[in-house]
Amino acid sequence: MSSQLVQQYYRADKLPHIWCPGCGHGILMRSVSQAIHNLGLDKDKVCIVSGIGCSSRAPGYMDFNTLHTTHGRALAFATGVKMARPELEVIVVTGDGDATAIGGNHLIHAARRNINITTIVFNNNVYGMTGGQYSPTTPTGDLGTTAPYGNIDKSFDIATLAEAAGATYTARGTAYHAQQLIKLVENAIKNKGFSLIDAISICPTYYGRKNKKGSVVDMMNWLKDHAVDAKVAQKLPPEKLEGKFLIGEFKNVTEPEYTEEYQKIIERFQKER
Amino acid sequence: MKKNNIKLMQGNEACVEGAIAAGMKFYAGYPITPSTEIAEVSAQKLPRVGGKFIQMEDEIAGMATAIGGSLAGLKSMTATSGPGFSLKQENIGYAALAEIPVVIVNVQRSGPSTGLPTAPSQGDMMQAKWGTHGDHPVIALCPSSVKETFDLTVRCFNLAEKYRMPVFLMLDEVVGHMREKIEIPDASEIEIYDRLKPTPGDENYLPYKVEEGQIVPAMAAYGDGYRFHVTGLIHDESGFPSNSTEVAQTLMTRIMKKVEDNINDIVTYEESNTDDAEIILLSYGGTARSAKSAMKKAREMGLKVGMFRPITVWPFPEERVKELAKQAKSIIVAEMNYGQMVLEVERIAKGTTDIYHVGKINGEVISPDEIFSKIKEVL
Amino acid sequence: MANQIELRLTGSGGQGLILGGIILAEAALLDGKTAIQSQSYGPEARGGASKAEVIISETEIDYPKVDSADLLLALTQVACDKYADSVKEDGILLVDSTVVLPEGIKAGKIVSVPILHTASDVVGKTMVANIIAIGAIQQLLGSVTKESLESAVLSRVPKGTEDLNRKALAEGYKLVEKF
Numbered sequence: 001m002s003s004q005l006v007q008q009y010y011r012a013d014k015l016p017h018i019w020c021p022g023c024g025h026g027i028l029m030r031s032v033s034q035a036i037h038n039l040g041l042d043k044d045k046v047c048i049v050s051g052i053g054c055s056s057r058a059p060g061y062m063d064f065n066t067l068h069t070t071h072g073r074a075l076a077f078a079t080g081v082k083m084a085r086p087e088l089e090v091i092v093v094t095g096d097g098d099a100t101a102i103g104g105n106h107l108i109h110a111a112r113r114n115i116n117i118t119t120i121v122f123n124n125n126v127y128g129m130t131g132g133q134y135s136p137t138t139p140t141g142d143l144g145t146t147a148p149y150g151n152i153d154k155s156f157d158i159a160t161l162a163e164a165a166g167a168t169y170t171a172r173g174t175a176y177h178a179q180q181l182i183k184l185v186e187n188a189i190k191n192k193g194f195s196l197i198d199a200i201s202i203c204p205t206y207y208g209r210k211n212k213k214g215s216v217v218d219m220m221n222w223l224k225d226h227a228v229d230a231k232v233a234q235k236l237p238p239e240k241l242e243g244k245f246l247i248g249e250f251k252n253v254t255e256p257e258y259t260e261e262y263q264k265i266i267e268r269f270q271k272e273r
Numbered sequence: 274m275k276k277n278n279i280k281l282m283q284g285n286e287a288c289v290e291g292a293i294a295a296g297m298k299f300y301a302g303y304p305i306t307p308s309t310e311i312a313e314v315s316a317q318k319l320p321r322v323g324g325k326f327i328q329m330e331d332e333i334a335g336m337a338t339a340i341g342g343s344l345a346g347l348k349s350m351t352a353t354s355g356p357g358f359s360l361k362q363e364n365i366g367y368a369a370l371a372e373i374p375v376v377i378v379n380v381q382r383s384g385p386s387t388g389l390p391t392a393p394s395q396g397d398m399m400q401a402k403w404g405t406h407g408d409h410p411v412i413a414l415c416p417s418s419v420k421e422t423f424d425l426t427v428r429c430f431n432l433a434e435k436y437r438m439p440v441f442l443m444l445d446e447v448v449g450h451m452r453e454k455i456e457i458p459d460a461s462e463i464e465i466y467d468r469l470k471p472t473p474g475d476e477n478y479l480p481y482k483v484e485e486g487q488i489v490p491a492m493a494a495y496g497d498g499y500r501f502h503v504t505g506l507i508h509d510e511s512g513f514p515s516n517s518t519e520v521a522q523t524l525m526t527r528i529m530k531k532v533e534d535n536i537n538d539i540v541t542y543e544e545s546n547t548d549d550a551e552i553i554l555l556s557y558g559g560t561a562r563s564a565k566s567a568m569k570k571a572r573e574m575g576l577k578v579g580m581f582r583p584i585t586v587w588p589f590p591e592e593r594v595k596e597l598a599k600q601a602k603s604i605i606v607a608e609m610n611y612g613q614m615v616l617e618v619e620r621i622a623k624g625t626t627d628i629y630h631v632g633k634i635n636g637e638v639i640s641p642d643e644i645f646s647k648i649k650e651v652l
Numbered sequence: 653m654a655n656q657i658e659l660r661l662t663g664s665g666g667q668g669l670i671l672g673g674i675i676l677a678e679a680a681l682l683d684g685k686t687a688i689q690s691q692s693y694g695p696e697a698r699g700g701a702s703k704a705e706v707i708i709s710e711t712e713i714d715y716p717k718v719d720s721a722d723l724l725l726a727l728t729q730v731a732c733d734k735y736a737d738s739v740k741e742d743g744i745l746l747v748d749s750t751v752v753l754p755e756g757i758k759a760g761k762i763v764s765v766p767i768l769h770t771a772s773d774v775v776g777k778t779m780v781a782n783i784i785a786i787g788a789i790q791q792l793l794g795s796v797t798k799e800s801l802e803s804a805v806l807s808r809v810p811k812g813t814e815d816l817n818r819k820a821l822a823e824g825y826k827l828v829e830k831f
Contacts, residue, residue, distance in 0.1 A: 014513060044498045049341075060502060060513060065495040067344065068504035068514075069337065070367050076334035080341020080349070083325050084299055085496045088345070109330035262325055269321045281678045281687065391692070451716050452674060452689040454681055559716070566714035641715050 009033040009043070011063050018057055022216035024175030024201030028122050029058045031178055031199075032091065035185035036064075047088045049078040051103060054129050055095035055122030055201075072103030075110045078117050086259040089189060092119040096137040097127050100156050104136075107196075111165035114193040115258035120185065121158055121196065124203040132206030143210045162196035163251050169195035170251045175202055176223035177247060184249065193257050200227075200245075278457045284422045284448040285310035285352075287455055288378055289318060291426030292350050294463050297376075298324035299347040301338035303331055303357060306390045307446045308380035311352035332360035340364060340373050344503060346494030348430055352378035356387065358397055358404070365439050366405030367505045372481070372489060372528065374433035374468055376426070378442045380449040381558075381609075383636040392636030393446035395558055395609040399616075401441050402587050408525065410532040412539060413441035413587040415557045419453035425584070431466035432539065436531055437489040443586060445609065447559030447638055468492045471499065481524075482510040488531050532588060541584040542593060546572060550579025552648055553597055555618060556607040557583050559638060564607050566641035571648050578648055589617050598622035603651050607631040607644050627651070655710040657795045658718040661785070662735045663727030665702040668782035673704035675804045676786055680708040682800035688716045701731055708795050723793060724759075725785055726751055727767060744792055746785070746828075763792065765827045771820070780820035783809075787824020792831065 006012060010033070019025050036046060046064040050056035052071035059066035065088070069077040074092045082090045099107050099121045110117060126144060127133040134144030134151045137158065141150050159170045169191035173181035181199060188195035202208065202219040213219050230248035233241055282290070288311050292300075300315040316326040324347070329335045335351045342349040353361060358379045368375050381397050383389035397404075401413045412432050416422040426442055433440040471478045471491040480501040481490045490510075493499040506514035507521045515521075532539065546568065547553060556564035561582045571578035581597060581604075583590050598604060598618075604626055606615040615630045622628060631647050633639045659676065661669040670691050677687035691704045705718040724739040725746045726732035732751045739745050742760035747753065749766040765788065771781040783805060790801050802821060809817045 044500060045496060047345075047495050060504070063500060065500055066502045067341075067495070068502070068506070070363055070505055073333060073337040073364065076329065076337035077341040077344075079327065079329070079334070080299070080301060080338035080343070081345045081495055082341075083301075083327055083338070084342040084345030084347045084349075085494075088496050105330050106334055109334070262320070262327075265320045266323055266325075270323070279681065281674065281681055281689065447690075447716060450690060452677060453713075453716075454686055562714045562716060569714070638717055640717070640719065642719075 005030065005033055005037060009037065009063055010061055014061050017061055019054060020205040022202070022204040023054070024124065024203070025055060025058065025122050027175040027178050028120065028181070028199045028201055029061070029093075031173075031181040032058075032093065032120060032185055033062065034182045035189060038182065038186055039189060041089055041189075045088055047078075047081050047090045048093060049074045049081065049090065050093045051095070051098035052129075053095040053098045053127070054124070055093055056098060058093045058122075072098055072101070073106065074098065075103060075106040075117065075119065079110060079115060082115055082117055082259060083262070086116070086263070090117045091189070092117055094119060094121055096121060096123040096125060096158070097135040100136045100158055100161065107162065108165035111162045111167040111194045111196065113258040114166055114168055114255050116192050116194070118185070118188045118191075118195045119197070120188075120199050122201050123158060123198055124201040124207060126203050126207035128203050128206055132210055138207070144207075145210070158198040159196065159250055162194075166194070167196045168193035168251065168253050168255050170197075171249045172198040172200065172245070172247045174200040174223045174227055174247060176220050177227060180247070187249065187252065191252060193255055278459075280455055280457065281452050282419055282455045283310060283450060283452050284416070284419045284444060285380065285450065286314050287419045287423040288352070288426045288442065288444065288449075289314040290457060291423035292376065292430065293318055293322060293324075294423070294460065295427040295430035296348045296465055296467070297350050297430065298322075299339065299342035299349040300324070300326045300351065301329050301342060301349065302335040302351045302353065303329055305332070305354045305357045307382055307449055308352045308354045308378065310449075311378055311380070315350075332357035333364065336361040336364040336377070339375050340368050343373050343375050344495055346496070348374070348434070350376040350378065352380065354380050354382045355384040355394075355397060358400060362405040366407060366409055368439040369405065369409035369528065370505055371503050372437040372492075373439070374437055374492075375439050376429045376433050376442065377439055378426075378444060381443065381445045383634070389636040391446070393559060393609060393638055394634075394636070395445055395560065396611075396613070396634070398443065398586060398608070398610065398613045401443055408529065410436075410438055410528055411441070411587040412436065412438065412532060412585070413443050414584060415443045415586045416448055416584075417558055417561045417582065418448065419451065420455045421584075422448060423455060423457070427463055427465075431464065434466050434468040435488070436535070437468065437492060438528075438532075441587075443558065445559045479510045480512040481508060483527070488535065536588055539585055540588060540590045542590045543582045543584060545580050547579035547581060547597060549577050551577040551602045552579070552651055553601045553604045554578065554580045554607060554644065555583070555594070555604055555614075556580070557586055557614070560607050560609055563639050563641045564644055567644035567648065570641065570645055576648065576652070583614075586614065589614070589621070591621050594618060594621045598626040601626055603627040603629060605629045605631060605644065605647050605651060607639055609633050609639060656713065657708045657722050657793060658720075659706040659708075659723045659725070659789065660718050660721040660735060660738060661704045661706070661725045662731035663702055663725070664731065665700045667702065667727055668779065669702050669727070670704045671808065672782035672786045673706045675801070675808055676706045676789065676796060677708070678808070679796040679800040679804040682804060683797055685710060686713055688713050690716055701734060703731075703735070723789060725789065727781065727785065746788060746792065761831065763788075763828055763831045767827065770823050770827060774823055775816065775820050777816060780817060783817050783820035784824040784827065787821040788828045791825045791828045798825070
């Protein structure tokens with residue numbers, strides 16, 4: 001199935017990708033293509049937009065309408081594409097730094113508008129492409145090349161951030177829970193509004209090595225052992241959730257979508273004519 | 274106002290009228306004085322012509338979203354002023370390298386920083402040329418009247434589409450905010466240029482390959498069925514990134530040359546009384562009106578004063594200014610800044626004539642008397 | 653320029669002086685003349701000093717700003733104190749009668765009339781002070797025709813206020829008849 005997926009949805013001549021051995025991003029990218037396949041979307045009607053960083057190289061490998069923009073601005077470019085052609089399924093692939101540091105403003109406002117864009121944050125808790133600096137999702141106390149004495153920043157919970165800003169679909173998945181992630185991406189795309197998935201990746205080269213997280217397998221096992229499904233978590237006592245993080249769907253509601261609301265304004269004038 | 278297409282109109286409003294006449298279907302921006310009327314009128318008019326307006330969360334997004342709209346096939350514009358122009362620069366460079374047609378209006382106000390937000394200036398002229406990092410082609414037009422604001426906005430769109438690049442309309446607060454008589458031309462009288470599109474069904478379409486006889490690569494829109502890639506990285510004809518120095522050399526040379534080799538198509542200027550002029554006033558935008566007034570006064574007194582007004586400020590009308598510099602005893606450059614385009618005139622004249630500057634940086638316009646005083650001083 | 657009339661309308665923000673300037677310029681266009689209207693803005697939307705300028709000419713207008721005015725209108729004390737010396741020596745200073753004239757003003761003619769009072773007590777709406785003022789300006793200068801001024805006013809004011817504004821114009825003409 002995998003090679004068929006590559007044939008059908010990848011630009012094979014652009015592979016192999018630039019990601020390091022053991023990087024979680026390949027699994028996340030595969031989940032996105034698998035979800036697109038499962039939904040039976042027309043490749044010509046899918047537009048994948050990214051910013052700058054390791055995650056943002058994904059669109060170059062994917063055989064759709066693809067747009068590799070400037071650092072942090074993927075959602076702003078994507079908003080233009082979606083406004084101009086609402087019939088396109090616009091998917092933004094971004095990273096934790098790209099989406100929540102330099103692009104944080106665009107993230108909260110795209111969520112607030114509830115514009116029909118699906119955002120997948122490849123969250124590896126680090127600035128990988130520039131060499132391992134701490135990001136807005138690096139846990140407090142962890143090390144980065146710019147946090148040599150331990151990170152004193154608090155970290156963002158990206159899904160909660162998006163939810164608070166008005167996203168109508170939010171979820172978290174991981175590179176370990178690949179099957180679940182496919183389903184989450186499907187549901188995110190199906191949501192007619194702003195969807196965000198905090199997709200936890202692993203960066204063995206920088207984050208893992210700097211913080212002595214062990215091998216790639218150790219890092220994957222850590223994801224397995226520390227992720228708790230949101231539905232299960234509801235029934236667990238607080239002490240059982242200490243040191244864990246939640247995965248699964250957090251929010252899935254229907255609200256007026258931005259480009260449809262704008263279309264209504266246009267139609268108001270077309271009726272007048 | 275006997276005819277109903279004659280109106281009293283503000284420069285900023287004429288800009289939107291021109292944009293819509295040129296086929297603008299998308300506006301993305303952020304409010305900033307003194308350009309807000311451009312956003313307001315766009316918000317009001319675009320949905321009435323089936324177009325779309327969006328107010329973004331910041332200036333950077335305004336630029337990025339306009340580029341996104343253009344990539345999906347709509348003629349797009351954003352407008353701003355000094356501080357916003359600074360913020361837009363990175364994505365302007367993106368549009369230059371990725372060759373995305375987009376029109377950027379800068380209604381210049383006094384800077385730097387927040388400066389005098391409601392006062393005029395022409396202090397962003399060099400920023401228009403060098404504002405974004407790296408070498409890149411630049412086209413910037415500078416209107417002096419409300420009617421010309423309409424005409425040049427149309428031209429900005431045409432040039433953006435023809436040369437596949439960001440094009441600046443460098444307004445100033447004087448022209449942007451003044452109301453003046455304008456006769457809106459009939460749609461049939463307005464020349465419109467639409468971007469070159471790939472031949473439908475072209476299986477071998479390469480988004481950055483220039484076909485023979487063309488100036489720029491054909492531009493498909495997202496959703497047209499070509500599934501192409503666009504990036505701000507150096508890229509080859511296929512649109513995909515490359516680290517090859519050869520590819521970089523080819524691409525960079527091509528995007529610089531598309532403007533350089535078509536100077537005669539792009540550059541426009543206006544001159545009056547230059548034939549016998551000993552002193553030439555060189556001025557643009559709102560300040561050119563003061564220069565014209567000063568020239569008339571000088572001529573009434575029998576002084577051989579002429580005037581040259583670049584309408585295209587970038588690329589600068591180099592050839593003509595070189596000729597005038599050889600012919601005239603002196604050139605007086607009048608502009609609302611500490612000395613910007615005068616540097617370009619000095620560079621071009623290469624010492625063949627005396628060059629003087631009348632500048633102003635206090636938020637006031639330069640009056641005809643101030644220019645006239647300089648004429649007397651130079652004589 | 654002899655065939656060019658330069659006006660400066662001053663007062664406080666919210667008195668509709670910019671609209672007044674626009675209407676005068678539109679009236680000039682209706683008369684087949686050329687006109688430019690410009691303004692200076694303060695950061696305040698209401699209150700503060702407001703200034704609108706209009707140039708009306710038989711020919712092309714180059715410099716769009718007014719240096720010294722053929723007529724200066726000042727509706728408030730602050731505006732009068734600030735701008736009174738920008739009227740030409742043979743120009744007209746038109747002030748509201750609540751304004752105390754500063755000493756040493758050089759103007760060809762000083763016209764002090766109750767514009768604001770006429771708006772509030774005679775026409776019955778303070779908001780028409782600008783229309784009364786441009787009526788008075790027309791009467792004093794004749795730089796636009798009454799016919800054009802009235803149609804320019806009526807095309808700019810809200811529907812249903814036409815009679816009110818016609819009355820305001822008439823009161824404006826009447827206020828300065830004696831001058």
